Amino acid sequence: xxxxxxxxxxxxxxxxxxxxxxxxxxxxxxxxxxxxxxxxxxxxxxxxxxxxxxxxxxxxxxxxxxxxxxxxxxxxxxxxxxxxxxxxxxxxxxxxxxxxxxxxxxxxxxxxxxxxxxxxxxxxxxxxx
Amino acid sequence: xxxxxxxxxxxxxxxxxxxxxxxxxxxxxxxxxxxxxxxxxxxxxxxxxxxxxxxxxxxxxxxxxxxxxxxxxxxxxxxxxxxxxxxxxxxxxxxxxxxxxxxxxxxxxxxxxxxxxxxxxxxxx
Numbered sequence: 001x002x003x004x005x006x007x008x009x010x011x012x013x014x015x016x017x018x019x020x021x022x023x024x025x026x027x028x029x030x031x032x033x034x035x036x037x038x039x040x041x042x043x044x045x046x047x048x049x050x051x052x053x054x055x056x057x058x059x060x061x062x063x064x065x066x067x068x069x070x071x072x073x074x075x076x077x078x079x080x081x082x083x084x085x086x087x088x089x090x091x092x093x094x095x096x097x098x099x100x101x102x103x104x105x106x107x108x109x110x111x112x113x114x115x116x117x118x119x120x121x122x123x124x125x126x127x128x129x
Numbered sequence: 130x131x132x133x134x135x136x137x138x139x140x141x142x143x144x145x146x147x148x149x150x151x152x153x154x155x156x157x158x159x160x161x162x163x164x165x166x167x168x169x170x171x172x173x174x175x176x177x178x179x180x181x182x183x184x185x186x187x188x189x190x191x192x193x194x195x196x197x198x199x200x201x202x203x204x205x206x207x208x209x210x211x212x213x214x215x216x217x218x219x220x221x222x223x224x225x226x227x228x229x230x231x232x233x234x235x236x237x238x239x240x241x242x243x244x245x246x247x248x249x250x251x252x253x254x
Contacts, residue, residue, distance in 0.1 A: 011223040029218040032211035035157060038165060039211070042204045043246050045168075049191060050249045053184040060182065064173040072169025079161045086158035093151075112158075120163040127167055127181050 028085050031078035038075050087112040146213055146236060153210025161207060188253070197250040205243040212239040 016022040041063075048059035062068065090112050091105035171177035180186075190196035216235035224231070 013222065016221070026218075026221070029214050029221065032214040032218070035161060035207055036211040036215070038161070038169070039204055039208050040242065042164075042168070043242050046191070046200065046204060046246050046249050049184070049187060050253050056184045056187070060172075060179065063169060069170060069173055072165055072173075076162060076165045076170065079157065079165055082154075083158045083162060086154055116159055119159050120166075123160070123163045123167070128178070 028081060031082045034075040034078050035082070083116065149209035150213040153206045156202070157207045157210055160203065164203065191250060192253050197254060201246055201250060204246050208239040208242055212236060
């Protein structure tokens with residue numbers, strides 16, 4: 001049995017509120033919670049789908065609840081924040097070299113946003129087909 | 130002593146989860162906003178015709194082999210991203226005890242929901 005008592009630096013619960021950089025970091029990490037909830041909502045939708053038309057329609061009706069809509073609005077805002085942070089990190093994840101020169105960060109980021117807009121429009125169109 | 134080089138290295142399982150985290154993050158960045166917009170806002174508010182997500186349409190799509198694969202990826206893959214983040218956020222807010230167990234719960238949760246959705250899609254097929 002060791003008697004050793006190493007010093008443990010105290011970590012206050014609100015450490016991330018004292019610095020804007022850390023707050024933004026924790027908002028990004030926190031976006032995971034609502035995106036998890038959204039995925040669970042969809043998983044539940046698949047479950048209701050498997051139970052037949054009445055069950056699926058009840059799930060669709062439940063999504064009209066004002067509470068659900070507010071939650072989805074918050075989830076949308078946080079998902080967009082995730083998108084922004086993900087794209088701003090993209091140049092660090094992919095270093096593209098063309099003819100011996102490294103592609104500029106802003107080109108890579110702009111490319112991501114173009115694809116994002118194209119994908120969003122594509123999805124909005126394909127769902128109506 | 131020459132046997133200092135005989136150290137056995139244990140392979141980390143991190144690359145698998147890191148790969149799923151990256152793939153899920155990509156999907157979440159590009160597709161989750163528009164998915165939330167359609168299923169959670171436009172259709173419930175009646176701004177988009179709810180017939181676009183009618184039972185017949187969704188059922189037909191989800192019971193085709195490609196539709197089932199797309200639904201599984203869209204529903205389950207973001208979880209491998211978010212639960213990885215939640216696991217590391219638990220460290221950030223100073224929850225030190227049972228890191229191994231936390232990992233089992235986090236990845237286990239993503240795995241359980243993936244299996245849940247996979248089984249349902251298989252059953253409907």
